[in-house]
Amino acid sequence: MRTAGVISVAIVAAVLFAAGQTRLDAQQPVDPALRIGATDLGGVVTSARGPEAGVWVIAETTELPTKFAKIVVTDDRGRYVLPELPKATYSVWVRGYGLVDSPKARTAPGKILNLSAVVAPTAAAAAEYYPAIYWYSMLRVPDKSEFPGTGPNGNGMPVTLKSQAQWLDVVKTNGCYTCHALGTKATRAIPKELGDFKNPAEAWQRRIQSGQALTQMTTALGRLDAPRALKLFADWTDRIAGGELPASRPTRPQGVERNVVLTLWDWAGPKDYLHDETSTDK
Numbered sequence: 001m002r003t004a005g006v007i008s009v010a011i012v013a014a015v016l017f018a019a020g021q022t023r024l025d026a027q028q029p030v031d032p033a034l035r036i037g038a039t040d041l042g043g044v045v046t047s048a049r050g051p052e053a054g055v056w057v058i059a060e061t062t063e064l065p066t067k068f069a070k071i072v073v074t075d076d077r078g079r080y081v082l083p084e085l086p087k088a089t090y091s092v093w094v095r096g097y098g099l100v101d102s103p104k105a106r107t108a109p110g111k112i113l114n115l116s117a118v119v120a121p122t123a124a125a126a127a128e129y130y131p132a133i134y135w136y137s138m139l140r141v142p143d144k145s146e147f148p149g150t151g152p153n154g155n156g157m158p159v160t161l162k163s164q165a166q167w168l169d170v171v172k173t174n175g176c177y178t179c180h181a182l183g184t185k186a187t188r189a190i191p192k193e194l195g196d197f198k199n200p201a202e203a204w205q206r207r208i209q210s211g212q213a214l215t216q217m218t219t220a221l222g223r224l225d226a227p228r229a230l231k232l233f234a235d236w237t238d239r240i241a242g243g244e245l246p247a248s249r250p251t252r253p254q255g256v257e258r259n260v261v262l263t264l265w266d267w268a269g270p271k272d273y274l275h276d277e278t279s280t281d282k
Helices: 002-027 123-127 132-136 164-173 200-207 214-222 226-241 255-259
Strands: 041-047 056-061 068-073 079-082 090-095 105-107 261-265
Touching: 041 090, 056 079, 068 079, 068 255, 200 226, 214 226
Parallel strands: none
Antiparallel strands: 041 079, 056 068, 056 090, 068 261, 090 105
């Protein structure tokens, strides 16, 4: 009986050990194509839908002299490699179109790290990660028939604006967008800190008078039909606040776009202005 008992205990122990190994292996299966060195991180990104291709894996740390991040894109099987990471502890997570940011995993280089992506629960949640231009494209533009401008005693459009293209140049290339990524979360909503206003157009008028660049912003708006432009920007933020989403959805990186490795070092302070930091013109 004692012998049988020992054998039974041994069998149970072996089964439990095998089950434990199965669970560990299931957590971090190693793809033979992934070759991870001592300064790398790699693994596979999956979600409830399976492998997630064309999503970003971000590793970030504040343990170096400045904040540091490295970003890569997954391949068609959801695999990624973050190469040549400085020695530090990193927060690693997944971001991608159709997803919301995954929980951040804490790890160090030299490991296989499989990550679980989180599918966006709604179209609105997914749209929070769209590029700013997708949101900015929702701005309504004066019709071509409203050009050329005939001045305040005519159609209200400045006589200097001969075409719709010139109006777009101000709101895109040589005006607002020169300095501001319009369409970001900070710009597609009116911050409550600005105060209370009678209407959204008045809120926008106050907004462009904020900060160091107020002269440039009010000058740029003056190149347009200012009252009309304020109403259009107010309509834009109102529709977004009401739940309207961009009409188009961005596609994930494809082909050689997935080969990029992006390295970011912080090099500015909270009081630095973009013109103080750049070494060349736009």
